[in-house]
Each structure stands twice: as C-alpha cells, then as structure tokens.
Amino acid sequence: xxxxxxxxxxxxxxxxxxxxxxxxxxxxxxxxxxxxxxxxxxxxxxxxxxxxxxxxxxxxxxxxxxxxxxxxxxxxxxxx
Numbered sequence: 001x002x003x004x005x006x007x008x009x010x011x012x013x014x015x016x017x018x019x020x021x022x023x024x025x026x027x028x029x030x031x032x033x034x035x036x037x038x039x040x041x042x043x044x045x046x047x048x049x050x051x052x053x054x055x056x057x058x059x060x061x062x063x064x065x066x067x068x069x070x071x072x073x074x075x076x077x078x079x080x
Contacts, residue, residue, distance in 0.1 A: 026042055033057075
C-alpha cells in the first residue's frame, strides 16, 4: 500500500510529529516605520526638519521592531 505522502513530504513526518508554524504577534511598528519613511521623503521636498523627524521616527520604530522580534524569537521552544 502506497503512503499518501511519499518520502516524508507533506504536513506529516515519518514519526507522526507535525511541524508547528510560528507567526509573529500583531504590531503597529511596520505602519509607524512606513509613516516615518514617508515623512522623511516628504521632507526632501518640503523642509529638512521633516527629514530629521521622519528619520528619527523610522530609527526608533526599526529599533523597537527588531527588539520585539528578538524577544518573540527567544520565547520559541528550543526543541532543535
């Protein structure tokens, strides 16, 4: 009798274990990062203080986004 998933491919492994999929939590940081980039780019046309504020917003958001992703990664199970 043929196996429904030949060579261990598919959602089931040979030992019956399923691999879990990790999705990051909800956050508004990507939106704020995009707004900071937009403000900085608008500042190239309007005024240099907009570039500074947009750059600062972008830098802070990227920092907190990376920090949150690192904390999320640390909470993952260490089975491998």
